[in-house]
Amino acid sequence: MAKTFKNLEEYIELTKQVVIANRNKGNRYSEILSSLYADPVHFLDEILQNAEDACARIETLGYIKINFDVNGIAIYHNGDPFNEADLIAITTYGKTTKKQLSNINKIGKFGIGFRSVFGITDRPEIHSGEYHFAITDFELLEHIEPKAIPVGYTTYFWFPFKKNISSRVLWDDVRLWDHRFILFLNYIYKVELVNQPNNENYFIEKIITDDDKIIVIKSNLPECLSEENYLLISKNNNKQKRLSIAMSLDKNETRNPLFVFFPTKETLNLPFLVHGFFTTTPTREQIPWDNKAVKENQILLKQLNNLFKNFLKELRKRALLTPKLYEAFTLTNHTHPIEKLWTEQWIDFLKIDRSILTKEKKYLPPALTALPKHKSLVELIPANALNKLWNKKAWIEPSILDYPNITELIKKELYIRIIDERDFGYAVKELNLNKRYKLKQIELFYSLLAE
Structure with a gap:
């Protein structure tokens, strides 16, 4: 059983001993775990998830600003400031404060997510509320001089780049970010992307309409529509989107990534987005469908079947089932578990409902x-x-x-x-x-x- 600490300082002192012991033994587990992520901008997904959770704790609409400089990245958000438990959680492997998110992917469950920042930095800084720390040796909190947090924000991250990190290359990757993740966040409604050296400014903003099932995304990112309407159908649990289906009403897409808040490496041959609280591998890139130890994924698949039914009925209600959509819904190749589930539900809908x-x-x-x-x-x-x-x-x-x-x-x-x-x-x-x-x-x- 993990030790309960009297205060943060006791935890820091113990961590110092652990770091020294690991060095003496040659342990590199922290470094190995922190280098699991193939996607160089994956850390932004994790920081956004951190901001979403922080906003959820105080039930406030959230906004986040990501500011690129030649020497590093500054990130600001307006969520609940860090507390001691948060600081311990992000520097302890296998620990999390997300008790209410028991079914979230394993990155969130086991506290590996924040470590993805070590792909671009050796010494991340956190300035939040009364706390001002750098993290060294992947897990050691080090007191540092306070930095001012801009008005309107509560938390400020500073990630100075490693020597081998190119700000330009990283920025180019960020400009191609799949902005649709914002559909599946409940509290974050706006993300700003700023590159000061290049004088470039981009944004992603979610607009809630009078129609509770229509969401508008505004963005000036490359290859994005300036304004795109989505039909969003969700199954909620504790005010969070446990399962969601989102279909653009303005753009035709025949292949889309499967989302677990953010896009995974799994692709679906479907003209709409599917998001779920699926348990993933530690890199958040794949979902273990056949693993008997991960029963929650099978449970979610069964619930997704009902959501597919509601989605089709909503399309019919809105007279959105067109010949072109009939064709897109009819898969000739369905190897993914979700594609198989969809095909079964689509045929059942056509057979027994007012579907033609x-x-x-x-x-x-x-x-x-x-x-x-x-x-x-x-x-x-x-x-x-x-x-x-x-x-x-x-x-x-x-x-x-x-x-x-x-x-x-x-x-x-x-x-x-x-x-x-x-x-x-x-x-x-x-x-x-x-x-x-x-x-x-x-x-x-x-x-x-x-x-």
């Missing part, structure tokens, strides 16, 4: 619709004829036939009546439809029969 877009832009169950073998049949056979002869209320939206994957899925999986040229001949005979056709339509009719 009709020519009249309404949604009906598949049993009440008809699929034309040729688009021209939609103009030749009126809806009332469909109803009289085959008990069908409407044609499927004809443009769906332009998309091969959803068309094949409909034919293979759904009980939908396919109307062909023979059915057309039958309709003409039964309902004496030939009187309503013009010469051009009659010629079309014979061409269909010839086929």
